[in-house]
Amino acid sequence: xxxxxxxxxxxxxxxxxxxxxxxxxxxxxxxxxxxxxxxxxxxxxxxxxxxxxxxxxxxxxxxxxxxxxxxxxxxxxxxxxxxxxxxxxxxxxxxxxxxxxxxxxxxxxxxxxxxxxxxxxxxxxxxxxxxxxxxxxxxxxxxxxxxxxxxxxxxxxxxxxxxxxxxxxxxxxxxxxxxxxxxxxxxxxxxxxxxxxxxxxxxxxxxxxxxxxxxxxxxxxxxxxxx
Amino acid sequence: xxxxxxxxxxxxxxxxxxxxxxxxxxxxxxxxxxxxxxxxxxxxxxxxx
Numbered sequence: 001x002x003x004x005x006x007x008x009x010x011x012x013x014x015x016x017x018x019x020x021x022x023x024x025x026x027x028x029x030x031x032x033x034x035x036x037x038x039x040x041x042x043x044x045x046x047x048x049x050x051x052x053x054x055x056x057x058x059x060x061x062x063x064x065x066x067x068x069x070x071x072x073x074x075x076x077x078x079x080x081x082x083x084x085x086x087x088x089x090x091x092x093x094x095x096x097x098x099x100x101x102x103x104x105x106x107x108x109x110x111x112x113x114x115x116x117x118x119x120x121x122x123x124x125x126x127x128x129x130x131x132x133x134x135x136x137x138x139x140x141x142x143x144x145x146x147x148x149x150x151x152x153x154x155x156x157x158x159x160x161x162x163x164x165x166x167x168x169x170x171x172x173x174x175x176x177x178x179x180x181x182x183x184x185x186x187x188x189x190x191x192x193x194x195x196x197x198x199x200x201x202x203x204x205x206x207x208x209x210x211x212x213x214x215x216x217x218x219x220x221x222x223x224x225x226x227x
Numbered sequence: 228x229x230x231x232x233x234x235x236x237x238x239x240x241x242x243x244x245x246x247x248x249x250x251x252x253x254x255x256x257x258x259x260x261x262x263x264x265x266x267x268x269x270x271x272x273x274x275x276x
Contacts, residue, residue, distance in 0.1 A: 035236035207265035
C-alpha cells in the first residue's frame with residue numbers, strides 16, 4: 001500500500017507546482033484573460049477521467065474473460081474514481097462556461113455526453129449496492145460498464161462531429177507553447193493522484209469482498225435461526 | 228466581457244482550483260479512513276483464526 005501513498009504524494013506535489021506555474025507564471029490568454037487558467041485543472045481532469053473510464057472498461061472485459069474477483073474490485077475502484085472525476089469535470093466546466101459562454105450549463109453534445117456517462121456510472125454504482133450476490137453483481141456491473149463505455153468515443157469525437165459550442169480537444173498542437181508546461185505537470189499530477197486513489201479503493205473493495213465471501217450465505221440454517 | 232475579451236475572472240479561477248482541491252482532499256481522506264476501518268475490521272478476524 002506504500003506505493004499508493006507514494007503516487008498520491010507525487011500527484012499532490014506535481015499539482016502544487018503545476019498550479020503555481022499555471023496561476024502565477026504562465027501568461028493570461030489573449031481573449032479569455034485570467035479565466036483560461038481554469039484549463040490547467042479542467043483539461044488534466046478530462047484526460048484522466050477518460051483514462052479512468054478506459055480502466056473500468058478494461059477491468060470489465062478482464063472480469064468477463066477470467067471471472068477473477070480481483071478484476072471486479074478494480075472495476076469498482078475505476079467506476080467510483082471515474083464518477084468522481086466526471087462530477088468534478090462538469091463542475092469545473094460550468095465555472096469556466098459562465099464567464100465565457102454566459103451560462104453555467106448548455107445541452108451541447110460534449111457536455112451532454114459527459115453527463116450521460118456520469119449518470120450511467122452512478123447507476124452502475126447504485127446497482128452494485130442493491131445486488132448481494134458477489135458473482136451476479138460483478139457480471140451485471142461488468143456488462144453495464146461495457147455498454148456505458150460506448151459513450152466514451154462519442155464524448156471524444158462530439159466536438160468534431162457536431163462542431164458545437166465546446167471548443168475542440170486541447171492538445172499540444174491546439175494550445176500555445178507557453179501553456180504547455182503547467183498543463184503537462186498538472187496532467188501527470190492528476191494521473192498519479194488517480195492511480196493512488198484507484199489503488200486505495202481497490203484495496204478497500206478487496207477487503208469488503210473477502211468479508212462477504214467469509215460470511216455464511218443467507219438462507220438455510222441462518223434463515224431458520226432468524227425465523 | 229468587453230469587445231470579445233473576458234475581463235477579470237479571478238473569482239472563477241479561484242472557485243475552480245478550490246473546488247478541485249476540496250474534491251481531491253475530501254475523497255483522499257475518505258479513502259484513507261475507510262481503508263483503516265477495513266484493516267481494523269480484518270485484523271481481529273485474522274487473529275481469531
